[in-house]
Amino acid sequence: MSCLSPEGSRAWEIVPQGDRSLVLVFGDEVDIEIGRRCITAAAALRGARIKGISDIVPTFNSVALHYQPRLFGASTSFRHLAGEIDKVLEQTFAQDAPAPTPARxxxxxxxxxxxxxxxxxxxxxxxxxxxxxxxxxxxxxxxxxxxxxxxxxxxxxxxxxxxxxxxxxxxxxxxxxxxxxxxxxxxxxxxxxxxxxxxxxxxxxxxxxxxxxxxxxxxxxxxxxxxxxxxxxxxxxxxxxxxx
Structure with missing residues (x-):
C-alpha cells in the first residue's frame, strides 16, 4: 500500500513485515531530508497513539512499526491499520500542518x-x-x-x-x-x-x-x-x- 504526494510521486509505502510489524518506506537513499521525514512521521505516530502499536523505530529511510494483534478489535485488519497510519501521515505532511518541533x-x-x-x-x-x-x-x-x-x-x-x-x-x-x-x-x-x-x-x-x-x-x-x-x-x- 502506498500514498501519493500531490505531485503524484510516491511519498511513502507501507510494507508488511511478518504478522507483528510493518515498515513505512520513505526512500531508498541515505539522505538528510528523507531522514527528517522519518523522524517527523515517527513523532506524529507516537502522538496519535494508534491502538495496538507497541514500538516505533525510525531509521535512515524508513520507520518500523511493531504492533500487538491481540490488542486489536475483532474487525481490525492490516488494511484498516494501514488506513489509520495513512490518515495520520497525510495530516502530518499536509502543506498547512504545523511546523515540527525544532531539533536539539x-x-x-x-x-x-x-x-x-x-x-x-x-x-x-x-x-x-x-x-x-x-x-x-x-x-x-x-x-x-x-x-x-x-x-x-x-x-x-x-x-x-x-x-x-x-x-x-x-x-x-x-x-x-x-x-x-x-x-x-x-x-x-x-x-x-x-x-x-x-x-x-x-x-x-x-x-x-x-x-x-x-x-x-x-x-x-x-x-x-x-x-x-x-x-x-x-x-x-x-x-x-x-x-x-
Missing amino acids: QIDIPVCYGDVYGPDLAHVAQHCQLTQDEVMRLHSETPAYVFMLGFAPGAPYIGMHDPRLAIGRRSTPRTDVPAGSVAIANLQTMIYPNMSPGGWHIIGATPLVLFDPLEDPPTLLAPGDTVRFIPISAEEFLAARHERT
Missing part, C-alpha cells in the same frame, strides 16, 4: 588523533588530506543523527563532507573503547560501550552515550544535530575525571 543541537567534545584516534593518520592519507584538515572537515559543520542502532545509544551521524569519503576497515577490531568517534561512508559512529567495530577511529569523546540509570538513557536521539568540538588530551582527561 548537542555539542560533542572530541579529542582527535594519537591514542584516542589511532586511525586518523590513515584516514588523512587515504583522503589525501592533512590530519588537521580531517579534523576541521569533521567538526566545522553540524551533522544529523539519523538513527540509533548496532548497540544501545549508538548513533549514526552524517552526512559529512565528500572529501572524507572512506569505507569501513578491511578488518574490524574486536575491542573498540567506549567513547570512540569513528567514521565510514561519510558518517560518524560513536561507540557507547566497549564492542567490536569496523569503522575508522579518529578520536574519542569523554561523554557517556548510554546510561541505563538515566532518563532518557541515551545522550542522543534521532533527529538531533551534533556539533563536534575539538578538545585537547588534557581537556579530555579532565572531563573523564569529573565523571568519576
Whole structure:
C-alpha cells in the first residue's frame, strides 16, 4: 500500500513485515531530508497513539512499526491499520500542518588523533588530506543523527563532507573503547560501550552515550544535530575525571 504526494510521486509505502510489524518506506537513499521525514512521521505516530502499536523505530529511510494483534478489535485488519497510519501521515505532511518541533543541537567534545584516534593518520592519507584538515572537515559543520542502532545509544551521524569519503576497515577490531568517534561512508559512529567495530577511529569523546540509570538513557536521539568540538588530551582527561 502506498500514498501519493500531490505531485503524484510516491511519498511513502507501507510494507508488511511478518504478522507483528510493518515498515513505512520513505526512500531508498541515505539522505538528510528523507531522514527528517522519518523522524517527523515517527513523532506524529507516537502522538496519535494508534491502538495496538507497541514500538516505533525510525531509521535512515524508513520507520518500523511493531504492533500487538491481540490488542486489536475483532474487525481490525492490516488494511484498516494501514488506513489509520495513512490518515495520520497525510495530516502530518499536509502543506498547512504545523511546523515540527525544532531539533536539539548537542555539542560533542572530541579529542582527535594519537591514542584516542589511532586511525586518523590513515584516514588523512587515504583522503589525501592533512590530519588537521580531517579534523576541521569533521567538526566545522553540524551533522544529523539519523538513527540509533548496532548497540544501545549508538548513533549514526552524517552526512559529512565528500572529501572524507572512506569505507569501513578491511578488518574490524574486536575491542573498540567506549567513547570512540569513528567514521565510514561519510558518517560518524560513536561507540557507547566497549564492542567490536569496523569503522575508522579518529578520536574519542569523554561523554557517556548510554546510561541505563538515566532518563532518557541515551545522550542522543534521532533527529538531533551534533556539533563536534575539538578538545585537547588534557581537556579530555579532565572531563573523564569529573565523571568519576
